[in-house]
Amino acid sequence: MAALATPPVRTGLVVIQALRKKHCADCGNGPLALLVLEDGVPRCLDCVDLGHLVFLPRGDTALTRRSREESGLSAVVVRFNRRRSRYERQGVLVEEAALARAEERCLADAEARRRRRVRDARRRAMEDVRFTDAFAAEIRRLFPGCPAGRAVAIAAHASVRGSGRVGRSAAGRALSEVAVTSAVIASVRHLDTPYDELLMSGVPRHEARRRIAGVVEVTLRAWRDGH
Numbered sequence: 001m002a003a004l005a006t007p008p009v010r011t012g013l014v015v016i017q018a019l020r021k022k023h024c025a026d027c028g029n030g031p032l033a034l035l036v037l038e039d040g041v042p043r044c045l046d047c048v049d050l051g052h053l054v055f056l057p058r059g060d061t062a063l064t065r066r067s068r069e070e071s072g073l074s075a076v077v078v079r080f081n082r083r084r085s086r087y088e089r090q091g092v093l094v095e096e097a098a099l100a101r102a103e104e105r106c107l108a109d110a111e112a113r114r115r116r117r118v119r120d121a122r123r124r125a126m127e128d129v130r131f132t133d134a135f136a137a138e139i140r141r142l143f144p145g146c147p148a149g150r151a152v153a154i155a156a157h158a159s160v161r162g163s164g165r166v167g168r169s170a171a172g173r174a175l176s177e178v179a180v181t182s183a184v185i186a187s188v189r190h191l192d193t194p195y196d197e198l199l200m201s202g203v204p205r206h207e208a209r210r211r212i213a214g215v216v217e218v219t220l221r222a223w224r225d226g227h
């Protein structure tokens with residue numbers, strides 16, 4: 001009877017996963033996969049009026065907790081670990097309807113989380129649009145000669161880097177004159193000068209920047225002056 005040593009005292013009903021072939025002391029059914037010990041005597045679940053419960057393996061904490069909350073009758077299922085000489089929890093037995101209600105609650109939670117993610121994504125997209133608009137407007141204020149489409153393209157590029165993850169204060173800083181100007185310079189450098197070709201042909205970055213500085217300066221002045 002070693003494997004049927006008395007399980008630890010718990011509040012609530014305890015059902016044991018049998019390690020050895022045991023038969024029910026009342027009805028003789030067996031061997032039993034699950035049994036209840038009363039005064040050291042094994043009985044089947046039907047004889048102790050737990051036969052209608054369904055097994056929920058451990059692992060999903062929220063589902064387990066809610067299933068037990070929903071279930072008028074429930075039991076903890078344990079199995080004796082010989083190596084550790086102790087009973088270990090395997091799951092719970094709960095009413096089938098309770099498990100179904102608990103699953104619905106968990107699904108509702110998952111659905112609520114999914115909806116919140118959609119709302120958050122939509123809000124971030126709106127913020128990105130506002131940020132891009134503000135950035136483009138600031139470019140046009142500082143550089144009236146910058147073509148409108150070009151200002152939007154520069155702003156869109158900046159907002160991909162700027163607004164999404166870094167938050168509002170950083171987005172505000174990104175709209176400073178220095179930040180806006182450096183975004184415009186970067187665009188002019190790449191689109192209106194041979195900067196990229198110079199880099200690709202092995203010209204060091206500082207040398208490449210020095211060579212194109214004149215063109216950048218002329219373009220910026222023209223845009224600043226509005227033509």
Ligand SMILES: [Zn+2]
Nearest residue numbers: 024027044047
């Ligand atoms: Zn029985």
